[in-house]
Structure formats: structure tokens, C-alpha cells
Amino acid sequence: MKNIFKWKNFLIVYAALLLVLNLILITLPLTNVFGYEFSTVNAIVISFLSGLYVISSSKEKVDGSKLNALAIFKNLSLLLLIPFAVSIINSIFTGFCSFWDGLLFYIVLTFPSIAVGSTLGIISFAIASRLRRLVFILLFIAVSLIALFEIYFNPQVYLYNPIFGYFPGTIYDEGLSVDFKLFFYRLLNIFFFLGVFGILNNALRNKKVILVAWRRVIYSLVVAAVFYLFVSPMWGYSTTFSKLNSELSTKIETKHFIIFADKRIEKDDLKFIALNQEYFYKKLSKFLTVEFGEKINSFIFKSSDQKKELFGSGNADVAKPWQNRVYVSMDSWESSLEHEIAHCFAGKFGWGIFKVAADFNPALIEGVAEACDGIYDEMNIHFLASIAHKNSFKVSVANLFSSFSFFGNVSGLSYIYSGSYVQFLIEKFGVEKVKQYYRSNNFKQTFEIDITEVEIEYFEFLNSFSVKDWQAKANYYFGRQSLIQKVCPRYISDRIADAWYLINQKNYEDAEQLLNEVLEKTDNYSAIVGLSVIYENYDSLNSAIRILEEKLEIFKNTSYEYNLIFRLADLLVKAGRFEEAKVNFETLKNSKPNLRLELLAQLRLILMKEEKISDYVFGSDYDKYFLLKELNLIQHNYSSIPIMINLSERLNENYKLFLSNLINKFEVKDFYSSYAALKLSQYMLQNFDYLNARKLAGLSLRYKNDNGLVEYKKENFRKAEWFHKNAGRILDELKISND
Structure with missing residues (x-):
């Protein structure tokens, strides 16, 4: 232990720097929890400091004796202990997302960093007689830039790299946990880098032997590089264009x-x-x-x-x-x-x-x-x-x-x-x-x-x-949190995905347990909806309604409020509480948070008047489609037509058969009829019916007081017109092959 406190090898200095860094990290978004980002940052820093420490320790061996590898890694364990202790103490006071998730990330991402950094350090010491730290820095950067090379030349956005372990890609995929693929990758890192470390460390005491060692190292590097180049796409550590x-x-x-x-x-x-x-x-x-x-x-x-x-x-x-x-x-x-x-x-x-x-x-x-x-x-x-x-x-x-x-x-x-x-x-x-x-x-x-x-x-x-009185629309589109504002985003998103998978597999008991764990951390919209689905499938409509009513106030003035209102209203219909459901549907129709929700609410209010709301809400897609066809027999119910189109697509109905249901003349007099013409035009375009698509696109433009949709309708008309003029020629020239 006395070597830890020797100023000559700088370990105590590195430890102090690492302590300061981690005290800063626990004040920043994402790194303030014991998890992926915290472990990744420390993996990079500890790799770097480990290399510098090995160079300093190697310079002390003036007698040509080899380094005591066990002592080296024992001393470097201090660097692993500091971030762990800082984050654990911080989490005791502020709360864990998941101790076990954090521990897995730390073991898999951060622990191997001392092997990686130490090996790069001893390589730098062996190949240079002076400016060894500069050589190490250049080597460290070069290994890190392998990731840049993959991003630049390969299709992928995810990365596996010895320095930082793993980068998942864009910030929009929040869910993340340690899987076997990542564990095995870091295991390979440890075996390879420790092997190179051992070869060079044994050779450093003899200048003649070191030449042989270098041949072994170079051979190992070449073999590893070629091996990794071929197996990496097969094992999922990279995606090449040939693989794609x-x-x-x-x-x-x-x-x-x-x-x-x-x-x-x-x-x-x-x-x-x-x-x-x-x-x-x-x-x-x-x-x-x-x-x-x-x-x-x-x-x-x-x-x-x-x-x-x-x-x-x-x-x-x-x-x-x-x-x-x-x-x-x-x-x-x-x-x-x-x-x-x-x-x-x-x-x-x-x-x-x-x-x-x-x-x-x-x-x-x-x-x-x-x-x-x-x-x-x-x-x-x-x-x-x-x-x-x-x-x-x-x-x-x-x-x-x-x-x-x-x-x-x-x-x-x-x-x-x-x-x-x-x-x-x-x-x-x-x-x-x-x-x-x-x-x-x-x-x-x-x-x-x-x-x-x-x-x-x-x-x-x-x-x-x-744009007066559009607060609901503003809340719907912008009343969310960014990734750095969320509580435990990695843990929450990962557990939510697992829970919904279990719900789809009808494993409600395990799903309920996961969702309750999430709700212990934060009031999560998806977890609340998931529980309402579970309770509904347990034939406990009152429990499903109760949890939505209890949580609705929490999500007031957020984007989730309106989806919860809609979900609650449908459950109230199923429970036979029609007047309460009607109030919620009218809230959505009048506040207009989002066009989809407005149309769904408007349709349900119409079905309430027709006394068919229960049949619709309880019905399958086929039942719903049949009810909407009946609704449009005498005259068009324009708010239902976009929904009919969606149902027809889900049921894989023939396009011409769908059109046969719309036998009445289209008249554009208001917003709903204009929007129905727009959606029908797009559906016609999708089915290569260019002439009718252009006709309906033009018809949709007759109503212009529709708050932000005018340009979208104009663009649809321009597209329909272009398709009418050019689509036939382009499809004739199309070349299709299957490799």
C-alpha cells in the first residue's frame, strides 16, 4: 500500500484528480446517477490515468526488472474504488435508479479500463525511449478514433470500443442495460490487453528478448485485427454494408x-x-x-x-x-x-x-x-x-x-x-x-x-x-421532458420496454411488478397506462379507472394529459359510465390538443348519439370498421373517414372495395370534410390512383380556415399533381432485383 502514496508515480495525484472529476459528475445530468453515463466517463478517464501510471512505474525500474503486474493492478484498484464510492454515497442520499444495473455497468464498462489503459501505457514505454507520455496520448487517441472510423465508413451509429466500451447510437433510444454481447466484448478486451501486457512486461528486462516480444505483440495485433474484422459483423459488434x-x-x-x-x-x-x-x-x-x-x-x-x-x-x-x-x-x-x-x-x-x-x-x-x-x-x-x-x-x-x-x-x-x-x-x-x-x-x-x-x-x-387559445395544443406538443431532465431515463425506459413485452405475452403478474417498480421512482405515463391495461385484463375496470383518475392531475398541462383523458373515457364507456365519458370526449374535442385525438373524440360523441358507442369500444377492428361503414351509408360522416382508412389498411381491405363504401358525393364545407378529402387523397395516391388523388386534393383546398393545415394540403396537391404527370414513367423505368 505504501506505493499508492508515493508522489513519484503520481498515483495519488491521479486519484485526487479523479475524485474532483467525480464530485463534478454527480452534479451533472445523466452522470449524477450510478449508471451507464457515469460508468462510461470513468472508463475513459481511468483508462487514460492507468496508462500514465504504468509509464511512471516502468521508469522507476532502472534495474531492468519487470513490473509487478499484481501490484500494478492492486494499486490501480484505487482508481476504480473512488468513482464507485462517490456515486454510492451520493446515491444513498439522492436515491438509486437501480443499484444492480449501475453495478453491472460499472463492472462491465469501467473495470476493464485499467487493463486497456495499462497495456497502452506499457506499449508506449516499450516503443519510445523519450516522450513516452506523448506517445501514449497519441496511441490513446488512435484507439479511440477507431470508433470515428467505424461511424464514418460503416452504416452503423452504435459503437463498441476498448476505451469506452459501448455507445448505443442516438439519444432517442433511452432504454439501455448490460447484455451478454457487451459482457462478452469486454471479456475479450480483458484477455487480449492483459495478454499483450504480459508479453511486454516479461520482455522489458532484456533488450534481446524484447525484439521477440515485439514480434509476438505485432503478430497478436495483426491476428486480432483480422479476426475482429471478420467476426465483428457476425457477432453484432459492427455492421458493414455487405452485412446490411x-x-x-x-x-x-x-x-x-x-x-x-x-x-x-x-x-x-x-x-x-x-x-x-x-x-x-x-x-x-x-x-x-x-x-x-x-x-x-x-x-x-x-x-x-x-x-x-x-x-x-x-x-x-x-x-x-x-x-x-x-x-x-x-x-x-x-x-x-x-x-x-x-x-x-x-x-x-x-x-x-x-x-x-x-x-x-x-x-x-x-x-x-x-x-x-x-x-x-x-x-x-x-x-x-x-x-x-x-x-x-x-x-x-x-x-x-x-x-x-x-x-x-x-x-x-x-x-x-x-x-x-x-x-x-x-x-x-x-x-x-x-x-x-x-x-x-x-x-x-x-x-x-x-x-x-x-x-x-x-x-x-x-x-x-x-393562434389564440391553443394552450392545449402547445402542452401536447411541447409539454415533455428532454432526456437530461428525466429521472433515471435508462433504467425507466428499459423496464418499461420489458413490461410491455410481458403485457403482450399476457404475463400480467411480472409486468405489474416491473411497472410498480418504475412508479416507485417516478410517475411515468407509460407505466400508468400499462397498469390500466393489466387491470382491465384482470376484469377490474374500476381499478383501471381509479389509477388513471388518481394520476391525471400529475400530468396536467403536459403532453400526456390528453392521452390519459382519452384512455380514461374509453374505460368509462366500458364501465357503463357514459355521462362521465362524454365529458372527457367533449374536453378533447373542444381543447383540440392534437388532430388525431380530436377526431377520435368527435367520432365517439357521434356514436354516443347513435347509441353504438359500447359496440364500437368493445369491438374488434372488424367490428369497428363495420359500424363506421353503416354510419356512412346515408350520408358521409366526415370525421369518421380518416379512421375508416386506418382500419381498412389494418384489415388489408382491397382498395376498390373500400371505395365502394363511399358512394355518396363528397362536399367540402367545413374542417372535417376538408380533412377527410385530404386523407382520402393520400390513400388514393398510396394506391396509385393518381387522377382521383389529384381531384380530392384539390377538393380539400376549398376550406382554408383550418389553423396550420393549409400548407400541408397545398403540398399534398402539388405531390398528387406531380405523381399524375410523372409516376407512370418512373415506374416503367424502375429496376427491381433480389440479391
């Missing part, structure tokens, strides 16, 4: 795109995606005045789960503009594909090797893509930004575009303000100026005016929109 192409084996080629898709996806769906891509190309090239010399590759996954497994991001679709590739899944492409393709277009005037906004400014990166689309959840982004600005969700765009505060807000809020502001800049200064700003990230130099002055003009512009 083998999984996404259907290939479709158009004039400007090459699609790689899962073979289980219907060909008609892929043709529709191909047509949309060509339309987006035409729209974006005109908007940004950019042309491509090469084709954009798009990878279409069957589901977000498949995308998570192969690519690393389940909840977020992603573009890599430096690769000229986009990665989307079938369950989300309609809302994200244009946005991701816009990133590739922006790459043509992007900065650096990653072809993004200068200095990796996230507000500029996402703002340009959002401005190109201009629509968020069917509404104009200026309209939504105005709602946010006028209803207690104000954001300083000067701060948003000059710092990384983009990630400190709810993601939707940052995306909408960024997109709206960039679109405002394009309208005011022109697209070429904005492209120059994208390349430089220097607002004043580009526009010759301070960003705070333009911010004042922008807020005046937002104030010009007529």
Missing part, C-alpha cells in the same frame, strides 16, 4: 436513388417509397438549388426493431450526408424520409469531412432539414412555433443557434424552432445566404447583422399568426 445488404436484399433503382429494403416489405410499398423519393428530390433540388451527380442510397428496414439491431437507432431515422445515405424504417418513413434526404442535399454545401453544419451546430443541421420539409405532424412549422412562443414555451433562438442548448429542450421544441427560424432566414435573406451560414456558422459575418436583432424580427413574425 445481405439483410436488406431487395434492390430498387430509380433515376436519383438506389433503395435497399427488407425482402418482406411489399413491392407496392417500395414502389410508393420510390415515387416519393423522386418527388422529394425534385422539390429539394429546387428549394436548395442543389443537384446531385451521384445517386442517394436509402436503406428501408422492416421495423424499428430491425433498424435498432442492425443500425443502432430504433426510434430515430438517420442520414449520413458524407455517405450520401439515409436509413429509415417502414413504420416511420412517411414522417421522416424527406427530412433525412434533405440532410444529404445539405451535405452538398456542408462543412468538413462529415458534410454537416460548421462546428457541428445541431440547430443548423436539423433546422435546414426541417425548413426543407416545412411540415411537422401535418402542420406548418411557423404555425407550431407561433403556438409555442405564445403559450409559455419560448426559446431564445440566439442561444439555440450559438450553443448546444438544442439538446437541453424537448426535441420537438428544438426541431420546430430551428426549422421555423431557418425558413424565416431563407424567406428574408435567400437560400444562398443560409447555405453560406451553414458552411461558416458565423451569423454576423454571413448576414451582416447581429442574431439578436433578427431574433426580434422573428418573434414579431411569430406573433403575427392567429
Whole structure:
């Protein structure tokens, strides 16, 4: 133990630095809990300090004797003990998310760091006679940059690396726990790095032997690198394009795109995606005045789960503009594909090797893509930004575009303000100026005016929109917490996913236990809804209703309030408490938090008048569809038609058979009839009925007083018109193959 306190090898200094760092970490979001982020940061730091310590200890061995490896690692255990002790003591006072989850992360991610760092340290000592610390730093950076190499050249966004262990990808997949794959990877790290350490340590005392040792080390490194290169994709530690192409084996080629898709996806769906891509190309090239010399590759996954497994991001679709590739899944492409393709277009005037906004400014990166689309959840982004600005969700765009505060807000809020502001800049200064700003990230130099002055003009512009009494809509879209604001986000999200899997497997007892564990930590919306589902399946409607009523006040003025009201109202119908249900449905209809909820509530109020609400709420999808067909026999009930379309798709009903149910003439007189015409137009377009799609798209435009949807309807008409003129030719030229 006396070696620990020797100043010559700096261990006590490193320990003090590590203590200070961890006292800071427990005050920061995410690292303030004993979990993934805390363990990852310490893995990086301890790897670095371990290497420096081994170099210092090796220099003391002037007699040529080898290092006492056991003593080295025993002393370095102090570095492992300090973060552990700091976080545990902090958690005793502030609360654990999960001690066992945190311990697993710490053992699997942080413990191997002393083996990795020590080995890099002894390699640096062996190959250099002077400036060994500089050599170590360069070697440490080189090993870390293997991750950058994989991100740059491979499709994946997840990373496995000896220095930090594992990075899951985007911030939008919150759930994370230690699995066997990660455990085995770190086990391989330990065996490999300790093996190299042992070879070099045994050789250091003899200059002749060290040459032989170097041959062994180099041989080991080459063999390990080649072995890892081949087995890594098979074991799931990396995803190469050959691996991805083998999984996404259907290939479709158009004039400007090459699609790689899962073979289980219907060909008609892929043709529709191909047509949309060509339309987006035409729209974006005109908007940004950019042309491509090469084709954009798009990878279409069957589901977000498949995308998570192969690519690393389940909840977020992603573009890599430096690769000229986009990665989307079938369950989300309609809302994200244009946005991701816009990133590739922006790459043509992007900065650096990653072809993004200068200095990796996230507000500029996402703002340009959002401005190109201009629509968020069917509404104009200026309209939504105005709602946010006028209803207690104000954001300083000067701060948003000059710092990384983009990630400190709810993601939707940052995306909408960024997109709206960039679109405002394009309208005011022109697209070429904005492209120059994208390349430089220097607002004043580009526009010759301070960003705070333009911010004042922008807020005046937002104030010009007529969006009175939209607090409910503002709460729905922006009343959430960002990742760094949530309580135990990794633990909670992981347990919620497990619980819903158990619910789907009808294992209600274990699911209930998990959800109650979550609710002991925080009032989580998904956990509350999950419990209500369990109680309903236990035939305990009163218990399901009670938990929603008890928790509803907690979620007041948040995005979750309105979904809970809707869920509660349906349960009240099932319990025969119709008047109470009616009050809740009327609340949703009148407050209009979201168009989907408004339509669902409006339809249920109509069914109440028809005395068919119980049949509908208790019924299967087929029962619901049959009831809605009956509702539209004499005259159209326009609020029901978008829901009928969704049910028809879920039931895989023939398109022409569906149209035969709509025998009455469409008349657009109000919002509901206009929106029904819009959704029917989109459904026709999806079924390659271009003429009727254009007709209904034009019909939907007859009603213009619809609060933010006008631009969306105009865009749908432009698309329908373009499809009518170009789709036939594009489909004739389409090349489809299955590898």
C-alpha cells in the first residue's frame, strides 16, 4: 500500500484528480446517477490515468526488472474504488435508479479500463525511449478514433470500443442495460490487453528478448485485427454494408436513388417509397438549388426493431450526408424520409469531412432539414412555433443557434424552432445566404447583422399568426421532458420496454411488478397506462379507472394529459359510465390538443348519439370498421373517414372495395370534410390512383380556415399533381432485383 502514496508515480495525484472529476459528475445530468453515463466517463478517464501510471512505474525500474503486474493492478484498484464510492454515497442520499444495473455497468464498462489503459501505457514505454507520455496520448487517441472510423465508413451509429466500451447510437433510444454481447466484448478486451501486457512486461528486462516480444505483440495485433474484422459483423459488434445488404436484399433503382429494403416489405410499398423519393428530390433540388451527380442510397428496414439491431437507432431515422445515405424504417418513413434526404442535399454545401453544419451546430443541421420539409405532424412549422412562443414555451433562438442548448429542450421544441427560424432566414435573406451560414456558422459575418436583432424580427413574425387559445395544443406538443431532465431515463425506459413485452405475452403478474417498480421512482405515463391495461385484463375496470383518475392531475398541462383523458373515457364507456365519458370526449374535442385525438373524440360523441358507442369500444377492428361503414351509408360522416382508412389498411381491405363504401358525393364545407378529402387523397395516391388523388386534393383546398393545415394540403396537391404527370414513367423505368 505504501506505493499508492508515493508522489513519484503520481498515483495519488491521479486519484485526487479523479475524485474532483467525480464530485463534478454527480452534479451533472445523466452522470449524477450510478449508471451507464457515469460508468462510461470513468472508463475513459481511468483508462487514460492507468496508462500514465504504468509509464511512471516502468521508469522507476532502472534495474531492468519487470513490473509487478499484481501490484500494478492492486494499486490501480484505487482508481476504480473512488468513482464507485462517490456515486454510492451520493446515491444513498439522492436515491438509486437501480443499484444492480449501475453495478453491472460499472463492472462491465469501467473495470476493464485499467487493463486497456495499462497495456497502452506499457506499449508506449516499450516503443519510445523519450516522450513516452506523448506517445501514449497519441496511441490513446488512435484507439479511440477507431470508433470515428467505424461511424464514418460503416452504416452503423452504435459503437463498441476498448476505451469506452459501448455507445448505443442516438439519444432517442433511452432504454439501455448490460447484455451478454457487451459482457462478452469486454471479456475479450480483458484477455487480449492483459495478454499483450504480459508479453511486454516479461520482455522489458532484456533488450534481446524484447525484439521477440515485439514480434509476438505485432503478430497478436495483426491476428486480432483480422479476426475482429471478420467476426465483428457476425457477432453484432459492427455492421458493414455487405452485412446490411445481405439483410436488406431487395434492390430498387430509380433515376436519383438506389433503395435497399427488407425482402418482406411489399413491392407496392417500395414502389410508393420510390415515387416519393423522386418527388422529394425534385422539390429539394429546387428549394436548395442543389443537384446531385451521384445517386442517394436509402436503406428501408422492416421495423424499428430491425433498424435498432442492425443500425443502432430504433426510434430515430438517420442520414449520413458524407455517405450520401439515409436509413429509415417502414413504420416511420412517411414522417421522416424527406427530412433525412434533405440532410444529404445539405451535405452538398456542408462543412468538413462529415458534410454537416460548421462546428457541428445541431440547430443548423436539423433546422435546414426541417425548413426543407416545412411540415411537422401535418402542420406548418411557423404555425407550431407561433403556438409555442405564445403559450409559455419560448426559446431564445440566439442561444439555440450559438450553443448546444438544442439538446437541453424537448426535441420537438428544438426541431420546430430551428426549422421555423431557418425558413424565416431563407424567406428574408435567400437560400444562398443560409447555405453560406451553414458552411461558416458565423451569423454576423454571413448576414451582416447581429442574431439578436433578427431574433426580434422573428418573434414579431411569430406573433403575427392567429393562434389564440391553443394552450392545449402547445402542452401536447411541447409539454415533455428532454432526456437530461428525466429521472433515471435508462433504467425507466428499459423496464418499461420489458413490461410491455410481458403485457403482450399476457404475463400480467411480472409486468405489474416491473411497472410498480418504475412508479416507485417516478410517475411515468407509460407505466400508468400499462397498469390500466393489466387491470382491465384482470376484469377490474374500476381499478383501471381509479389509477388513471388518481394520476391525471400529475400530468396536467403536459403532453400526456390528453392521452390519459382519452384512455380514461374509453374505460368509462366500458364501465357503463357514459355521462362521465362524454365529458372527457367533449374536453378533447373542444381543447383540440392534437388532430388525431380530436377526431377520435368527435367520432365517439357521434356514436354516443347513435347509441353504438359500447359496440364500437368493445369491438374488434372488424367490428369497428363495420359500424363506421353503416354510419356512412346515408350520408358521409366526415370525421369518421380518416379512421375508416386506418382500419381498412389494418384489415388489408382491397382498395376498390373500400371505395365502394363511399358512394355518396363528397362536399367540402367545413374542417372535417376538408380533412377527410385530404386523407382520402393520400390513400388514393398510396394506391396509385393518381387522377382521383389529384381531384380530392384539390377538393380539400376549398376550406382554408383550418389553423396550420393549409400548407400541408397545398403540398399534398402539388405531390398528387406531380405523381399524375410523372409516376407512370418512373415506374416503367424502375429496376427491381433480389440479391
